[in-house]
Amino acid sequence: MSDSFKKYFNSNKELWNKKTSVHKNSDFYDLEGFKAGKNVLKQIELTELGDVKDKKLLHLQCHFGLDTMSWARMGADVTGVDFSDKAIEVANQIKSDLGINAKFICSNIYDLKKHLDDPFDVVFTSYGVIGWLPDLNKWADVINHFLKPGGTFYMVEFHPMVWMLDDDFEKIKYSYFNEGVIEIDAEGTYADRNADIRHKEYSWNHNLSEVINALLNQGLEIEHMNEFDYSPYDCFPNTVKNEDGNYYIEGFERILPLVYSIKATRGIS
Secondary structure (H helix, E strand, C coil): CCCCHHHHHHHHHHHHHHHHHHCCCCCCCCCHHCCCCCCCCCCCHHHHHHHCCCCEEEEEEECCCHHHHHHCCCEEEEEECCCCHHHHHHHHHHHHHHHHCEEEEEECCHHHHHHCCCCCCCCCCCCCCCCCCCCHHHHHHHHHHHHHEEEEEEEEEEEECCHHEEECCCCCCCCCCCCCCCEEEEEEEEEEECCCCCEEEEEECCCHHHHHHHHHHHCCCCEEEEECCEEEECCCCCCCCCCCEEECCCCCCCCCEEEEEEEEEECCC
């Protein structure tokens, strides 16, 4: 990894350590609800990924592991990975408190081969993750490396059109294409916009063809790519909640794609 990328990742790690301290106590993540038995996974991934019982599942960029442990409660043998040591510390505390069978690894995704040897039936990643990665070819290589022959990769992610807009969703501010690092002076967090967090944030926009081609270049066979005009999370400004319980950007209802999903398979040969 280049020195500039190390700088970006180190800064982002500090940022996510700060976010974790806020997120674990936020209404957004509803940790108490999870402890009481709530499944925090959303209908999109539950429907599209399907039954995970008795499958080995690797969750990339898992934050503090509530999704990971929800898959575990559904019968999967789970391993969650995140580069935030604070997030992994919280995840391990929760699994210990609740007696959930899960493994968590603190690692940059690009370095994961140094820390893990197991093959998996499923590699999973979701919602607001790939924008923290500069190189999707390396990301796809990691996915392919850990998938068993015949294994499934599944991602559900915020649509790249979302990241073109300014913070108030009023005008186009950023390119749809990956034109290099985006540096922002971040304040607060999506789970608490008034949180006392001020920190440099470094991210990258990835258009759909970049994502799809990274996976295809590894030989993964794409089963589907779906787009959705809503978000299951209330994590953007100016949202309105529909009767279906999902969130839309006010003024862009049924117009702007907010989420997409990809399901792919590693070939058997």
